[in-house]
Amino acid sequence: MQLKVGDFCPLIGKNCVQLQCKFFCKIQGKDTNTGKDVEEWNCAIAFLPLLLIESSGQQRQTGAAVESFRNEMVKANEMNQQVLLAQMHGAPTPLLEG
Numbered sequence: 001m002q003l004k005v006g007d008f009c010p011l012i013g014k015n016c017v018q019l020q021c022k023f024f025c026k027i028q029g030k031d032t033n034t035g036k037d038v039e040e041w042n043c044a045i046a047f048l049p050l051l052l053i054e055s056s057g058q059q060r061q062t063g064a065a066v067e068s069f070r071n072e073m074v075k076a077n078e079m080n081q082q083v084l085l086a087q088m089h090g091a092p093t094p095l096l097e098g
Contacts, residue, residue, distance in 0.1 A: 009043070016043065032057060 007015045
């Protein structure tokens with residue numbers, strides 16, 4: 001069964017007036033699922049679910065990048081601690097020799 005998208009606007013109580021409405025806008029970019037270019041005109045309110053999903057995906061990517069950066073900083077901090085402890089005890093440090 002195919003669903004047909006209607007033109008009724010609940011804000012003005014009649015069919016969409018498209019470019020005469022401030023909410024009518026164009027979204028341009030790439031579809032993250034297919035990788036295809038997207039250029040579509042529609043009501044900003046109708047775009048909200050799509051934009052919320054995109055925002056969630058971007059937040060997940062940002063969280064993963066921050067976690068990766070944190071892990072690298074933890075490794076670097078542990079290495080610095082080992083070098084400092086070795087220098088305090090007068091032991092040779094393999095990273096600084098040679």
